[in-house]
Amino acid sequence: MQNVLILGGGASGLTAAVSAARAGARVTLLERGERVGRKLLATGNGRCNLTNARLSPADYHGDIAFVREVLAAAPLRDVLSFFSSLGLMTRTEEEGRVYPRSGQASAVLDVLRRGIAGTNVTVRTGARAVSISPSRKGGFSVSLEDGSYLRAERVVCACGGKAAPHFGSDGAAYALLTPLGHTVTPLYPALTQLRCRHRALRSLKGIRAQAEATLYADGAAVSLEEGEVLFTDYGLSGYPIFQLSGLAARLIGKGRAVCVRLNLLPELPPEARALFLSARLDAFAEEPASALWTGVLHRRLGEAVLADADVAPDARCGALGEKERRALLHTLFGMAFPVTGVQGFDSAQVTAGGISTDEVEPATLASRLVPGLYITGETLDVDGRCGGFNLHFAWATGLLAGRAAAQP
Numbered sequence: 204m205q206n207v208l209i210l211g212g213g214a215s216g217l218t219a220a221v222s223a224a225r226a227g228a229r230v231t232l233l234e235r236g237e238r239v240g241r242k243l244l245a246t247g248n249g250r251c252n253l254t255n256a257r258l259s260p261a262d263y264h265g266d267i268a269f270v271r272e273v274l275a276a277a278p279l280r281d282v283l284s285f286f287s288s289l290g291l292m293t294r295t296e297e298e299g300r301v302y303p304r305s306g307q308a309s310a311v312l313d314v315l316r317r318g319i320a321g322t323n324v325t326v327r328t329g330a331r332a333v334s335i336s337p338s339r340k341g342g343f344s345v346s347l348e349d350g351s352y353l354r355a356e357r358v359v360c361a362c363g364g365k366a367a368p369h370f371g372s373d374g375a376a377y378a379l380l381t382p383l384g385h386t387v388t389p390l391y392p393a394l395t396q397l398r399c400r401h402r403a404l405r406s407l408k409g410i411r412a413q414a415e416a417t418l419y420a421d422g423a424a425v426s427l428e429e430g431e432v433l434f435t436d437y438g439l440s441g442y443p444i445f446q447l448s449g450l451a452a453r454l455i456g457k458g459r460a461v462c463v464r465l466n467l468l469p470e471l472p473p474e475a476r477a478l479f480l481s482a483r484l485d486a487f488a489e490e491p492a493s494a495l496w497t498g499v500l501h502r503r504l505g506e507a508v509l510a511d512a513d514v515a516p517d518a519r520c521g522a523l524g525e526k527e528r529r530a531l532l533h534t535l536f537g538m539a540f541p542v543t544g545v546q547g548f549d550s551a552q553v554t555a556g557g558i559s560t561d562e563v564e565p566a567t568l569a570s571r572l573v574p575g576l577y578i579t580g581e582t583l584d585v586d587g588r589c590g591g592f593n594l595h596f597a598w599a600t601g602l603l604a605g606r607a608a609a610q611p
């Protein structure tokens with residue numbers, strides 16, 4: 204029977220523990236916090252968006268070929284049947300997002316705990332691993348913060364990334380793995396807010412708007428997302444902004460000039476835009492420009508569009524010239540927010556970058572450098588879109604690594 208030591212009691216570590224125990228291993232799970240799975244309770248706004256029914260490798264950033272192999276080895280049906288075997292019922296909502304049927308993230312943690320109870324898994328909380336040393340006779344010695352050591356034949360490093368360190372994932376995984384020869388690609392906060400430069404941000408704070416957000420790098424469009432944008436006093440937030448944030452962070456890291464342009468009327472097809480504006484200007488011909496967006500945009504957002512287009516609020520709509528009309532069109536369908544940075548790891552949901560996937564076998568998550576070592580979840584250089592993809596990757600890698608680590 205293999206002795207498997209799992210470092211980290213988060214999504215991938217808990218899954219690896221159940222998977223290894225089911226495959227016949229004796230498992231010890233170390234969690235530095237006082238409880239396992241604390242982050243899970245906060246996921247999906249307390250509802251835990253655990254996977255996505257429309258999952259595909261294209262929903263991930265990083266080494267897509269690696270992701271494809273992981274997802275082939277642990278596809279959606281395997282993850283769903285794993286949770287079903289633990290007693291979890293799920294429901295699928297819009298855009299394929301899968302949640303526990305009860306609507307509570309705690310249900311996911313409860314069934315994982317249930318999967319561990321009564322098996323060959325010992326959970327030790329308040330136990331922080333500080334180093335992993337392969338021993339000459341085979342196996343590993345793992346030292347803990349309190350000065351004690353644990354021995355195991357196999358080690359699964361499931362310590363997460365650097366995002367949301369208040370849940371325990373403070374980048375410890377990289378410090379554990381780099382002395383063993385593993386390399387870490389540049390790390391960026393992802394699924395987070397963007398800091399922007401725009402004179403109207405203070406007045407726009409708190410406003411929400413349905414918009415199409417396009418990310419530009421050095422003037423070229425690189426990615427587009429649609430949904431509800433939230434204006435904050437430092438920049439932009441909301442679902443489409445989160446989706447763009449990892450790429451924005453990488454581009455800024457490479458010294459590129461990054462900007463988000465918001466199309467504030469995404470429901471209008473491009474060919475209808477000019478006509479829409481002319482009809483609007485005709486209908487409001489005798490009124491000041493400040494009235495132009497009444498019934499269309501939030502008042503303060505409308506004021507900001509006029510200011511960006513350099514149109515005086517008291518100018519008569521019917522008197523606006525061609526230059527002003529073009530500026531209004533340009534701003535309404537592409538209001539520019541130069542991006543100065545992304546919010547830090549404290550506000551981010553995931554880490555972009557991590558342990559190089561070249562150094563890990565995708566079907567087992569075994570280290571190619573250190574026999575007997577496995578690396579799962581967010582520690583790896585893979586990050587997914589918002590929508591259940593990051594947790595799916597954590598479950599998938601946990602399932603595969605646990606099973607492989609249990610093999611003689």
Ligand SMILES: Cc1cc2nc3c(=O)[nH]c(=O)nc-3n(C[C@H](O)[C@H](O)[C@H](O)COP(=O)(O)OP(=O)(O)OC[C@H]3O[C@@H](n4cnc5c(N)ncnc54)[C@H](O)[C@@H]3O)c2cc1C
Nearest residue numbers: 211213214215235246247252332363371580581591593594
């Ligand atoms: C607020 C929030 C909401 C999110 N919502 C969603 C969502 O709805 N859907 C989705 O797909 N993704 C979501 N995510 C992302 C998702 O939670 C993570 O990608 C996923 O949990 C990563 O799993 P992991 O096992 O790699 O790491 P983690 O879940 O971070 O677990 C790592 C564990 O290791 C422990 N640990 C760290 N260092 C040590 C050490 N040295 N010794 C012992 N233990 C250690 C930590 O305490 C932690 O418990 C969300 C993230 C956040 C922060």
